[in-house]
Amino acid sequence: MSFVDILIGIFDGFGVTASVTLWGMAYAVPFALIFGILQHFTTGPARVAVTSIIEFWRSSPVIVLLFVFYYSLPTVGITLSGITVAAMALGLNIGGYGSQAVRAALQSLDPGQVEAGKALGLRRLQILVLIELPQAFKAMTPTFINQFIQLIKGTALVSLITLSDMTFRAKEISQLQYDPVRTYTALLVAYFIVCYPATIFGRWVEKRVAVKGRSQGEI
Amino acid sequence: MKFNLAFAIETLPVILSALWTTIWVTIASCAGAAILGFLLEITRRSGRVMSYVMRFAIDFVRSTPLLVQLYFLYFVLPFYGITLPAFVVGIMGLSIYYSGYLAEVFKAGIDGIPNGQFEAAQSLGLKRFDIVMFVIAPQMLRNIAAPMGNYFVSILKATPYLAVIAVPEMLGEAMEVASDTFRYAEPMLTVGVVFLVLAVTVAHLVRLMEVRLLKSARR
Numbered sequence: 001m002s003f004v005d006i007l008i009g010i011f012d013g014f015g016v017t018a019s020v021t022l023w024g025m026a027y028a029v030p031f032a033l034i035f036g037i038l039q040h041f042t043t044g045p046a047r048v049a050v051t052s053i054i055e056f057w058r059s060s061p062v063i064v065l066l067f068v069f070y071y072s073l074p075t076v077g078i079t080l081s082g083i084t085v086a087a088m089a090l091g092l093n094i095g096g097y098g099s100q101a102v103r104a105a106l107q108s109l110d111p112g113q114v115e116a117g118k119a120l121g122l123r124r125l126q127i128l129v130l131i132e133l134p135q136a137f138k139a140m141t142p143t144f145i146n147q148f149i150q151l152i153k154g155t156a157l158v159s160l161i162t163l164s165d166m167t168f169r170a171k172e173i174s175q176l177q178y179d180p181v182r183t184y185t186a187l188l189v190a191y192f193i194v195c196y197p198a199t200i201f202g203r204w205v206e207k208r209v210a211v212k213g214r215s216q217g218e219i
Numbered sequence: 220m221k222f223n224l225a226f227a228i229e230t231l232p233v234i235l236s237a238l239w240t241t242i243w244v245t246i247a248s249c250a251g252a253a254i255l256g257f258l259l260e261i262t263r264r265s266g267r268v269m270s271y272v273m274r275f276a277i278d279f280v281r282s283t284p285l286l287v288q289l290y291f292l293y294f295v296l297p298f299y300g301i302t303l304p305a306f307v308v309g310i311m312g313l314s315i316y317y318s319g320y321l322a323e324v325f326k327a328g329i330d331g332i333p334n335g336q337f338e339a340a341q342s343l344g345l346k347r348f349d350i351v352m353f354v355i356a357p358q359m360l361r362n363i364a365a366p367m368g369n370y371f372v373s374i375l376k377a378t379p380y381l382a383v384i385a386v387p388e389m390l391g392e393a394m395e396v397a398s399d400t401f402r403y404a405e406p407m408l409t410v411g412v413v414f415l416v417l418a419v420t421v422a423h424l425v426r427l428m429e430v431r432l433l434k435s436a437r438r
Contacts, residue, residue: 063379
């Protein structure tokens, strides 16, 4: 098999890699928004509870989270498909990191924004949705893109729970061909092809956000 | 199979026996990643051509999964007659992967030093090596303590990846127990709890060190 053939063979697994990534985002984004906002608003015991949940997902190694849920859920009578378990474990881990970006972005806003909203007679929820979140969104976008890349790379782990993603395909090809040099080089190239555009896009967004932020400060 | 709590507790000593492996692999990888990351960043600054080459190298390392990099080292090196013990390959893999991230941290740290410091050192007739070691590095370390500490915690959380290349760290030990007894849920849950406690403790210690460092800097 030539290098290109191997690369095409590896991309047979792209569907699984992509669907774990997208389902993972479906867990990560709501988790990050809800828990980031909750951590920003709560105080006392409620905040400790929210922080503990975030810390659980954020501080556990993602490979361990995946194995714990994959092997433990069936013993308590919950059987989920491999893709669902992987999307949940990987997604909520990334969501834990994302929640910190949401909280930091909300906290970095000028308190005058909330006060102005109150002076206009808006309710707290209206202030959050209409004033705080749209501004915070800009600050958290670069982190979200970086976490998205981390999630794509994290999906390589699903090959360990027998889902046939790109890494799994590469392992199969390597066993059939006994050509680890070309196969694993092709696998590195395959992930680079998938992730690098996101890296470039993230850098572009970061630059835009930074420049805009500065010009607003100058005015 | 029902979840068996007594068995989960029984696996604890076995898993904890690998705690030292996890810890020293983490320390070695932190040192490796920091040294390699610093070299990457210094090389990136040493000329126009090198800056493009190093930038691409750093982007490549950051755009491919750690798991795949580990497979690459583990399966490709022996093909060229280089057979290393698994833990050496593991430490190499973690060092290379995180050097890409630490290089960016060093970049930010060096960029944060005022240009006058370089110029003053040059006007005093210091050689380039002396400028880097005695003028830039000490000031940079203070700038980068916080992000570097976070990456060191990330390295700790990445050590269970080494289980897939048969390094007997904590997850590896847990998988051994699992495949011997055909019970996966209990050892996985135990190793999950141990890693969570360890990661939260280390993260807390890193934060305490940051606070102390910032205080001493303000003197």
